[in-house]
Amino acid sequence: MLTNRRILVTGGSSGIGRGLCIAYAEAGARVWAVARRGDALAETAAAAPAGAVVPIVADLVTEAGRREVATTIDHAGGELDVAVHAAALLGPVGVPLVDYPEAEWHEVFGVNVTAAHLLHQRIAGFLDAGRSPVVIGMSSTIGRAGRAGWGMYAVSKYALEGWLAVLADEWDAGRVYSVNPGGTRTPMRAEARPDEDPATVPSPADIAPIFLRLAHQDAPEPSGAILEARDWIHRDPYEGLHAAGRRPDA
Numbered sequence: 123m124l125t126n127r128r129i130l131v132t133g134g135s136s137g138i139g140r141g142l143c144i145a146y147a148e149a150g151a152r153v154w155a156v157a158r159r160g161d162a163l164a165e166t167a168a169a170a171p172a173g174a175v176v177p178i179v180a181d182l183v184t185e186a187g188r189r190e191v192a193t194t195i196d197h198a199g200g201e202l203d204v205a206v207h208a209a210a211l212l213g214p215v216g217v218p219l220v221d222y223p224e225a226e227w228h229e230v231f232g233v234n235v236t237a238a239h240l241l242h243q244r245i246a247g248f249l250d251a252g253r254s255p256v257v258i259g260m261s262s263t264i265g266r267a268g269r270a271g272w273g274m275y276a277v278s279k280y281a282l283e284g285w286l287a288v289l290a291d292e293w294d295a296g297r298v299y300s301v302n303p304g305g306t307r308t309p310m311r312a313e314a315r316p317d318e319d320p321a322t323v324p325s326p327a328d329i330a331p332i333f334l335r336l337a338h339q340d341a342p343e344p345s346g347a348i349l350e351a352r353d354w355i356h357r358d359p360y361e362g363l364h365a366a367g368r369r370p371d372a
Contacts, residue, residue, distance in 0.1 A: 123360050124337055125150035128202050128252065130195070130245065132182060132238070133209030135162035137308030138260065140169075141326025142206060142333050147174035149334055154178055154198075156191055157209070182209060182237040192244040202248035204256045204337045207238040207282075212310050216271045227274050234278035239285060254339035255296035259286045261348075263302055283348070290346035297345040299336050303329050304352045324355060334359035 129146050133139030134155025140162075143155045147170035155166050156178045163177035178194050180187035195202055213230035214222065238259065249255040264272045265279020283300055290298035305315075305323045312320060329351035335341050336349075340363055343349065 123149050124334065127151040127204060127337060127339070128154075128198075129204040129206065129337060130154045130156065130191070130202055131206045131208055132156045132241070133207075133260075134166050134175075134177070135159050136166075137208075137310055138303055138306055138326045138329070139206075139208035140166045141330060142208060143175050144170045145327065145330040145334060146337065147171050151204075151337070152176075154191075154194065156180055156182065158187075182241050183232050185240075188237075188241050188244045191241065192248075195245065195248050200248055201251045201253075202245055203252040203254065203339070204258070205242070205245060205249060206258045206260070206333065206337075207241075208260045209237065210234050210260065210278075210310070211275075212313060213274050215273070215275070215313075217273055218271065219273060222273045230274040231278050231281070234275070235281045235285060238282065242289070250295050252296075256337060256341075257286070257289065257293075257296065257298045258333065258336055259283075259298075259300050261286075261300045261302040263304060266302065266348075287346060293345075297336075297341070297343070299343065299345075300348045301332060301336070302348075302350050304350065324352065328355050331355065331357050331359035335361075338363065 129151045131139050131143050134143045135157030143153050143166050146153050153175045155163055155175050157163050158181045160179040167175040167177050178191055180190040211230045211233040213226045259282050261283055262279040264276040265283055268276055286298055286300045332351045332354040
């Protein structure tokens with residue numbers, strides 16, 4: 123259903139980012155997976171259909187890393203249909219704001235918000251050249267309802283929600299979505315909740331349907347929509363598209 127869709131996923135080396143890279147590739151898309159660790163990106167590519175995932179080793183906090191992403195897409199034709207901002211840093215958990223360390227405050231905000239914004243500035247022209255372009259931001263439950271002890275991670279997710287809302291209001295050429303994955307079986311979740319049984323939370327594959335749906339060129343959800351991935355677990359991501367007579371990319 124996503125054949126010929128060109129999709130960029132940040133944070134593609136593990137967790138939800140890796141799961142989305144694989145899900146998009148299995149749906150027929152061409153995927154660029156971005157992260158700092160080349161070995162982990164190679165594992166993502168190996169888990170997907172052969173040749174469908176192209177790793178880009180880049181640190182998006184740096185200008186050089188963002189330039190590497192832009193150069194790779196430019197050399198591949200300069201067109202991008204979907205950008206998924208899944209890269210995130212957790213930072214200290216259980217530390218009240220009054221004691222939150224300054225260095226980690228700047229570091230988490232830099233990864234979770236500033237890098238997404240500056241990368242978008244780099245790739246906006248490629249999205250404008252794409253077909254029915256889409257930007258998807260990875261929100262969080264605690265980016266919609268503050269919770270003690272989650273520090274800059276929560277603050278940054280609130281900020282990302284604001285960034286997505288402004289982008290949706292400004293950008294007429296495409297669609298912008300905020301998606302809350304909810305608690306998901308990832309290394310970050312294990313770090314934040316070491317006593318939790320991972321079998322009690324959905325896997326990245328379980329929450330993929332809404333991300334597959336939004337990446338489709340004919341997804342009906344309006345730009346600016348704020349969505350919950352758990353609402354789509356076990357549902358057909360292309361529900362209603364067939365009935366409406368829409369067709370997939372060809």
